[in-house]
Amino acid sequence: METGNQTSVSEFILLGLSEEAEFQPLLFGIFLFMYLVMFIGNLLIILAIISDSHLHTPMYFFLSNLSFADICFTSTTVPKMLLNIKMQSKVITYEGCLSQMYFYMVFGQLDNFLLTMMAYDRFVAICHPLLYMVIMNSKFCGFLLLVSWLLSILDSLIHDLLILQLSFCEELKIPHFFCELNQVIQLACSNIFLNELVLYFANGLLGVIPLIGIILSYSKIVSSILKISSARGKYKAFSTCGSHLSVVFFFYGTFLGVYFSSAAMQNSRKTAIASVMYTVVTPMLNPFIYSLRNKDIKQALKKLFRAAI
Template sequence: MEPGNHTHFPEFILLGLSEEAELQPLLFGLFLSMYLVTFTGNLLIILAITTDAHLHTPMYFFLSNLSFADICFTSTTVPKMLMNIQMQTKVITYEDCMTQMYFFMLFAALDNFLLTVMAYDRFVAICHPLHYTVIMNPRFCGLLLLTSWVLSFLDSVLNGLMVLQLSFCTEVEISHFFCELNQVVQLACSDTFLNDLVMYSTTGLLGVVPLTGILFSYMKIVSSILKISSAGGKYKVFSTCGSHLSVVSLFYGTAFGVYLSSAAIQNSRSSAMASVMYTVATPMLNPFIYSLRNKDIKQALRELFS
């Protein structure tokens, strides 16, 4: 094996959001606060849904799984970043980098599929209310959840195995606060054509197909709402999916914004700062969106605390 060209390079360097020493305590406090809010908020949503029998419905079943995915999604990146700031190091081992990248892809894809499943749930509830309990039965809900996990697993395993075939040279600095797939692939000194092909194909499928399903569901929902004569009836029906629509807009809006801006700016550090929006901010805001806009969740939280 040639010097400086290793299939399993011992470590990578995460450059983070800023290299200025005086900003590190501020970044540590900010991200620690955001992580604690994310973890606590989503955990409370899970506990409220689990303990309240009135919330044992398909909609809240998927919401509790979304909250679990958000906790895991944030936990794959932020704790390592906080540890590096605290220990004043930027090193992440090859094994830890591959593991972090795998779980990040897994829970990002799971978030994507769960939002699509929740859109379908709202479509059935609003457009086919008389058949809702028959269609969204426990067995079918379990199947939808299992399918989401399997597809997410296949995506992360496929991209992960492709990265494991690469050789890395001595230039292993990642201009990010976590091991992001695209940046890791760009560091390889071996041919990355197949990696790029698989990466862009799976990203395109995971972005376009679920988003198309969500848009189709909401087109049908809006069409059904417009057929309701009273304004009060329209508001009541739309309020049942308002929280989900807000979360979908936040998730896809920030994710597409990050990748479109990074393609236009061609600045890895700016892309890393922008990615904070969908990797940290969105999972943090989701519990607030669902609890503030949903009277059932607010009631369940009050009962939980009482």
């Protein structure tokens, strides 16, 4: 098979979730609805936190950034998918594919770090309540966010630069609705050993370590809650981290489910369908989880609506 230099590659073909023409209007309607719900829901969370001074605390600082990251994370993939369905096109340019991969990885990794920071915030609040404001001061929270951004950008930049070194075959069809890194790598005709090595190393270092941090934080939290004598005290302590725990479950549960199922199924199209869970559904559900289970957010949203009226 002929190979071409990476500079000669002009476009990729995104096969999407289905190639059946009769399903395209249905897919367009479903994904447009989910995207609008996700966008409006997360935007309301951000505006509610900004407008209510009572929510200017570390926990809600991280939550507002999580909502922002969720908006950007989903916006890197769904609008292009909707545009392709509307225009009856499956094409994405080489530059567009690289950009999509870059921003998708930046905001996906940022989501990962923010969930870890929120777990640590709850650990300090429950296990060391008297030192909470000393430890989780504004400078420290800002530092954590800055480091998260830098690591996310660096990780994504390395992957994109390695992609630039690859030569691609003539068959440039991606069985996905966006440019997923591993799918793009598999289209290369040149040696992809370094790309795969960096991919697995980065996933292990920047994926597993934060997850371990979350597990350790919640193991300490559960241990502290069990030591509380009153049932009311236990419920109050658990309620402060229940929403975050639900979001963590959805994010990592769907992501790991897709990861392991893709290894078992070896079916790229089914993997693409399953990935909708963590790329679209989870960011859409996050605002509902926080607003339905959190009295402070409910009150802030009510104030926001009253001010708007």
